[in-house]
Amino acid sequence: MQSFARVLEQLAFTPSRNGKIAHLVEAFRSMPDPERGYALAAFTGDLALRNVTPSLLRGLVAEETDAELFRLSYEFVGDLAETVALIWPHSGTVADMPLTDAVEELAATAKAELPALIARRLTHMTPSQRYAYLKLATGGLRVGVSAQLARTALARFGGVEVTEIEELWHGLSPPYLPLFAWLEGGEKPVSLAAAPFRPVMLSTATNLDDLAEFAPADFTAEWKWDGIRVQAVNDSGTRRLYSRTGEDISRSFPDVIGALNFEGTLDGELLVKRGGGIAPFGDLQKRLGRKKPGKAILASHPAAFRAYDLLFWNGEDWRTRPLVQRQTRLRDVVAELSDPRIDLSPALAFASWQELAELRANPPESVVEGVMIKRRGSAYVAGRKRGNWFKWKHDPMLVDAVMLYAQRGHGKRSGYYSDFTFGVWQGNHLVPVGKAYFGFTDAELKELDRFVRNNTTDRFGPVRAVKPELVLEVAFEGLNQSSRHKSGLAMRFPRINRIRTDKPASEAGTLDELKQLL
Template sequence: MGDFADLLERLAFTPRRSLKLAHLAGYFAATPDPDRGLALAALTGDLDQRAVTPSLLRKIVSGRVDAELFALSYDFVGDLAETIALIWPGGADGRDVPLHALVEELQNTPKADLPALITARLDGLSPSQRFAYLKLATGGLRVGVSARLARQAVADYGGLDLAEVEEIWHGLTPPYESLFHWAEKGPKPVSAALAPFRPVMLSTPTDADALAALDPADYVAEWKWDGIRVQAVSEGGTRRLYSRTGDDISAAFPDVIAAMDFDGALDGELLVRRGDQVAPFNDLQTRLGRKRVSAAMLASHPAALRVYDVLLWQGRDLRPLPFAQRRAALEAAVQTLDPARIDLSALLPFDTWDTVAALRAAPHDAVIEGVMIKHRASPYLAGRIKGHWFKWKRDPMLVDAVLLYAQRGHGKRSGYYSDFTFGLWDGDTLVPVGKAYFGFTDAELKALDRFVRDNTVDRFGPVRAVRPEKVVEVAFEGLNRSPRHKSGVAMRFPRISRIRDDKPASEADQLDALLRMLPPQ
């Protein structure tokens, strides 16, 4: 457990991707099975165990620590596991319990016995080990490592191709002993997964200046829809729907699964579509993450797949073919499918980049984020390969808003107020309209944190209300109506793009200005 705790600490305080990969590879090399595989599963979110809830941890700590002291400490630290790890009385007993032993007892201990088990473990661990143990128990590591980065670390450790690792990943189970055996020059595991995920091809951002150097005759363009990227795989009677990172989201979209009457793998955008009308992203979001979907939800929020590429079809791997040939195969394939659930992303006619710019600036549907531009000769390549696929998103929407509330971040940001709620004027009242936790530089974060500390007027648990004096420019990608929000709207990907110290709060935007940005109903 000590080595795992050291790993989490190094990962949390290492900003550079290359160093995170080095830390992970070093851990895999130095740690025996099954502990390294269980650590990998914890990092990728594939560790199957009963998650310990925050309410249970608060109940446990209340038996050892004064409630007011804990509340003040939690407000300062901002992370529940870190607060408990630091404030828990007593010290380590010197024993280092193997990671697999801790995982097994968390998996097998009855729920009623968990408080006593966790209390005993916290009594015997050092502060850094307590932190790692609690993160392991709650399932939220928050150390700046994505599932794909963790898989990349395994590939780097064994000199493997990441695409090969990802193609067999869903046929593997923790503690991944066959995977590590392969990484150490053993045989490649035979994936037992039916309809496996294949690594997706990604695009790079572009703009008018970059496109000017390219010949438009070599490219095609299509709309970039505001849904989620998915891979629909149907093979050997098994049907699965994956997110772009390889997460299986089939359970949330049984209506799409039912329509996948083919043998192959398609790449496309998952949308909520009512007839020919694509619904805002907010409608799709109501279905994401569900383990089951009611009949009423299926009727009111029908999901559909808009496909734009084909990886495999009827046993043939089409990925090495140029885009133009894959597109022809895709057009023929879609003709055999239910158009109410699976349709084809249309290609946009253009001769010059100016035409593409005009299309991008004035799309016919508010649910369009911009345009995708793809080289006609491009094979389907895993990862973000420059020069093949480009995305040219619409310019973000902007409003000047006033900071109202702030909350501490997590991980390396746990010492800063970094999650900010902002509002606009509705007459002479400021109404919250969104929350942002990125977009600013490290220097701007420190300045905002100082403002929060110096201008707090009230506290609500971990949240601080501040004097409504600081104006920030907020950029966002889209806007939807939302009855769940007091303002009646929800922003898509809001971020603080600029601090407007040159502007008094009285000159921040009115709510009406935001409402006028809404797409027509």
């Protein structure tokens, strides 16, 4: 439990993604089997210890401490498991209980016996071990590590591609002994899982200048739809829908699962389709959030699958065949299925890059993010290999906004104000519409930092409010409606495009102008 507690602590306080990966790699290196496998399962959410609830913890601590003292403490600390870990009034000899034993014991104990067991264990732990133990028991570590980040760290640890791990993942279970054996130089495990995930082929960004070196005739093009990239599988009746990193999202989309009446693996885009048109990305997000969608939302937000590619068909692997062959087969397959929930992403006709540029400038629907350009002869290769598939996104949207708040960065940006909240006009007020922390050069960062320091009007911890005077040209990829933001809008990928010292704040954009971009 000690080494797991230490990793949790490191991860909780390490803000950068690379820093978190480094700590995870070190943990996989230093922890023995099967400890590290259980730790990994805790990070990926594959450790299902479902019986330990917050109310169980409350009951436990109520028997051991004065209610008033607990209330005052909880109010101050703000986290139940942490409060219990710190306030636990008994201490015995600390024996470092192996994580494996803790997990197996929790899994094997009946619900009624759990409180007494947990109380006994807490007494023989240090506060940071108690915290780790309770977080493990209640699930939800909250240390900013996603399953994908954990797999990325695993790949780094083993010196393999993350796609290889994604492909194996659904055939493995805690404590992942064959996986670790392989990553340390042993034999690669063979996935026996039905309907496995196949690593997805990804594209690289391009533009008109870069395309000049290629012959248009060697490529096909199609719209880049603004949904989420998925893989739809039916393997002898086992149906799965995977995200592009291999998360199984089947349960959220029973409507699409129901339409997978074939034997094979297809690549495509998940969209919400209404009356023949594609609904905005925000509608799809609503579906993504529901683990068990009810009848109402299934009816109001029907999901659909728009096919891009064909990986397997009737037990045969098509991935090494050229794209055009796969596309021809796919066209037939979609036609045979004849299901409104599955359609084809149509090909675009173009003779020159200039013609494609004109198509790109006038998309048929607003949920198009640009165009995809794919080499006709390309095999389906996992990962992002340059030269076969390109994405040519539409130009970003721009708005002139006023800097309102700035927050200090960390790591290489320590001491610099590098996260900026900006707003636009609504009548006489500036309403915050987004936050950006990249897009500027090092020289511009210094300039922004200097502005913040010279124009601070208020301080809240690491955040400063500034005089609303500096105009920033903000670029972003799209806008969603959002009830969580005061402005009612949420920007996608906002970044600082330019510093507009030439422009007075009074001439910055308005909320109405922004809303027209919705």
